[in-house]
Amino acid sequence: MTRTVIVGGGIAGLATAALLAGEGHDVTVCEELAEVGGRAGSWERDGFRFDTGPSWYLMPEVFEHFFALLGTSAAEQLDLVPLRPAYRVFGPHGTDPLDVVSGRAEAIALFESIEPGAGARLDAYLESAADAYRLSVTRFLYDPYTTTAGLRDPALLRRLPQLLPLLTRTLADHVEARFTDPRLRQILEYPAVFLGGSPYGVPSLYHLMSHLDMNDGVLYPRGGFTEVIAAIARLARGRGAEVRTEAPVEEILVLDGATRGVRLRGGEIIPADVVVSTADLHHTETQLLTQASDRTYPEKWWDRRTPSPGALLVLLGVRGELPQLAHHSLLFAPKWRENFESIFGPDARIPSPASLYVCRPSATDDTVAPEGHENLFVLVPVPADPGLGRGGVDGGGDAAIEAAADEVIAQIAQWCAIPDLAERVVVRRTIAPGDFADDLHSWRGNALGLAHTLRQSAVFRPRNASRRVRDLYYAGTSALPGIGLPMCLISAELVLKRLRGDSSPGPVAEPARAAV
Structure with missing residues (x-):
């Protein structure tokens, strides 16, 4: 059996574990945090359960294909609910919202x-x-x-x-x-x-x-995206993978130009024939590979690359109902181009007013908030800059972050006709670029990975195998093929293809399933 260590227990790491364990690898997943999920994490307090990352279930055929590779289906693993409308769009106070309904x-x-x-x-x-x-x-x-x-x-x-x-x-x-x-x-x-x-x-x-x-439609997995993570973790463990939490990898071991395993913080060594890092690629290359000669993507390579934006996340438990908001709502700032220049331009700052996204999963799911309450997840794209600060619980984050969150809550209240929103908040947590940098080792505190500019897409994106270290592979949001949960599932499949020697451009053939 090929001994394989996977660094990181996010969706890419768990998906890679499931696929490789199914191939007969002896798989160990090492996750630094206390829970799996990575960027697709969750947080609970006072009867509220918040997703802290992805919240749009798109590209359902990618999920279906991945589950089929493991002999199951999305319907068997998840309770998927179609959303109508797909999302609601708000402009500044005084403009009427627009409902975007899927279907051409x-x-x-x-x-x-x-x-x-x-x-x-x-x-x-x-x-x-x-x-x-x-x-x-x-x-x-x-x-x-x-x-x-x-x-x-x-x-x-x-x-x-x-x-x-x-x-x-x-x-x-x-x-x-x-x-x-x-x-x-x-x-x-x-x-x-x-x-x-x-x-x-x-x-x-x-x-x-x-x-x-618009053509395909938007789905929601009841229970939240933590259920997607739980399903894939369950499948990985069911195929024999060991998933360890609170097991931070400090170094990828290299000897004679080939990986030999990993060393955990504290000194434990886990030998391996293959290592797959699904951790942030910058962190993998510049920190986990301790010798500069082993780095395919050294610091000077990153100097010429573009991160995704950072994110200010505001998690709100709210007393009473919020029918003004759909499951997904988007608030678009009138100074559209200036909004993006604030995030990506040379004078980067938190936009004001911001274009932002609000998810109200309690519109669809009665398991994410106590009865008589609503659950809101607010995402504000901001510059990728951990210097903006860290968030906290109940206003305990850095002052600039909490002030920006206050402004965002006031913006939602005014634009969406919820004048008493701030007074009805009973649970509050903020997450900021400093948290992404510290907790997820995210390069420059970005929220998503490498941006999909032309020179960072498809053939121009970092490959999924080291050019300097044999048997070291990569998956996740900064490697092929890109950002998002479906892309992470595909990145896991690309590792499988690498190890099989499969260079074809299409998906791996799905195994036949017995007729029911």
């Missing part, structure tokens, strides 16, 4: 009602988005790029005239050439944030994101 016909009708002619243009836009998404899944996302065969495929080369414009202009340019109303532009451009970037920086190929919420 509904989306077309919404756009046409706001801007005559926009319905037909959205129809074409979503057709293109669906095509770009299919191309990404079949050609880019599952390719380990161990060879250039996939990129040289004649069928792909014939698509270059359509692909090149999508790679060389920004998402904002692509959208704003087609739509005039600011609200419609914001709806189509905001998904850039889910890619860790700005619509003025990510390539327009990523208009494919609109296919996911």
Whole structure:
């Protein structure tokens, strides 16, 4: 049996453990924190349970495929609920909210009602988005790029005239050439944030994101995203993987150019033939590999890279109901470009007022808040800068962070017509870039990973194997293929493909299941 140590017990680490244990590896997962989940963590207090990370269940076919590789299905592991509306959009106080309902016909009708002619243009836009998404899944996302065969495929080369414009202009340019109303532009451009970037920086190929919420639909796993983590951890353990918590890895051991295992804080050594690090890639390369000669991505490499934004998270337990908010709500600042310049520009600062996201899972799930109360998760994209400070419980974070949280609560209260929101808060916690840096070793305190700029996407993203150390592999949000829970599941599969010697650009074939 191949002895394999996986560094990190987030979704990428647990998924890799499940796949490799199923291949016969003797797998040990080492997670530094007391609970698995990593960025997809959770926090409980006074009957409230908050997800502290991802909250949009998109790309359901990626989850289905992953579960199928393990001989099960999403339906067997999760209780998935479709959301209607997919999300609600708010502008400044005095503007009417817009409900975005999944389904092309509904989306077309919404756009046409706001801007005559926009319905037909959205129809074409979503057709293109669906095509770009299919191309990404079949050609880019599952390719380990161990060879250039996939990129040289004649069928792909014939698509270059359509692909090149999508790679060389920004998402904002692509959208704003087609739509005039600011609200419609914001709806189509905001998904850039889910890619860790700005619509003025990510390539327009990523208009494919609109296919996911408008064509495909948005689901929610009842119990929260901690149930996704629990399901994958359960599958990994069921295949024989050992999952250790409070087991911080301090060094990846290297001898004669090959990995030999890991050393934990405190001195324990776990020998291994293969090490897969799903920890933050910057931390892996610059801290866990102690010899500079072993680093594929040294500090000077990171000097030329772009992190995703940081995040100010505000977790609120609220007395009484909040029907003004949908399960997912987005508040869009009127000074749209200036908002992103505040986050990514040279004069980086917390935007005010901010474009922000509010998740109200208690709209769908009665297990996340006590009866008669609501659960709110607020995410404010901010600069990736741990110097902004750390959060805390009940106002106990750094003063600048708590003041920004107060401003965000007041903004939600005014824009969403909940004037007494602040007075109804009974539980409060803030999480800030300093927490991401300290608790998750996140590079520059970023919240998501490496941003999906052109030079950090697909073939240009960090590979999933070290060029300096044999049998050292990578998975997670800064390696192939990218940011988000579905991408992390694919990154685990890419490690499996590496170890199998599979260089094909598509997903691994699913095993046949016995008919029921």
